[in-house]
Amino acid sequence: MSxxxxxxxxxxxxxxxxxxxxxxxxxxxxxxxxxGFRYRVNAPVPGIPRRTIDILFxxxxxxxxxxxxxxxxxxxxxxxxxxxxxWWRSKLDRNMARDLETTAHLAALGITVLxxxxxxxxxxxxxxxxxxxxxxxxxGPDGQFEANLGPSGTG
Ligand SMILES: [Zn+2]
Numbered sequence: 001m002s003x004x005x006x007x008x009x010x011x012x013x014x015x016x017x018x019x020x021x022x023x024x025x026x027x028x029x030x031x032x033x034x035x036g037f038r039y040r041v042n043a044p045v046p047g048i049p050r051r052t053i054d055i056l057f058x059x060x061x062x063x064x065x066x067x068x069x070x071x072x073x074x075x076x077x078x079x080x081x082x083x084x085x086x087w088w089r090s091k092l093d094r095n096m097a098r099d100l101e102t103t104a105h106l107a108a109l110g111i112t113v114l115x116x117x118x119x120x121x122x123x124x125x126x127x128x129x130x131x132x133x134x135x136x137x138x139x140g141p142d143g144q145f146e147a148n149l150g151p152s153g154t155g
Contacts, residue, residue: 025054025066027122028129035130039064046109051102057133061111064129065102069118071095077119 021041032039032055043056043063055064069077073096081088103113114132116125 022066022068022118024118024120024122024125028064028066028125029055031122031126032129035126037130037133045102045106048102048105051098053106055129060133061109062129062133063106063111063113064125065099065113065115066125067099067115067117072099072117074117074119076117 029039029041037057040053040056040058042052042054043058045051045053053063054066056062057064067074070079071092073092078092080092099115103115106113112132114129116128
């Protein structure tokens with residue numbers, strides 16, 4: 001049985017998880033798509049029912065997860081709700097254990113797993129994903145892509 005939301009902050013976090021596509025996820029996908037990357041969204045994890053990969057590149061076998069800071073225990077932003085503390089602790093521990101299991105499972109299948117935190121900017125996430133998917137892409141001295149950015153890429 002789940003506890004009810006005990007504060008507005010907790011309620012906000014709970015509702016955030018229920019939406020499949022976070023703002024960060026949408027923004028990251030938009031940037032990648034605009035740079036010519038093609039991928040599957042919410043692809044099933046092979047062999048584990050009811051688990052999905054946020055962004056999957058099938059050819060190069062790269063799975064991208066965008067993890068919510070609260071639900072996945074970000075070391076910077078993890079908080080412990082005081083109400084129902086024990087329930088939350090075990091719930092969040094289970095989430096983190098499941099993340100590790102999913103990562104190990106995919107790695108065993110030869111799939112590279114990239115995990116990012118919710119607090120990372122979409123631009124930074126997209127750049128790192130792009131670099132992993134297309135390592136041959138020219139990269140500038142500051143780590144930025146120099147190719148295929150279009151006219152706005154030089155600013
Ligand atoms: Zn965080």
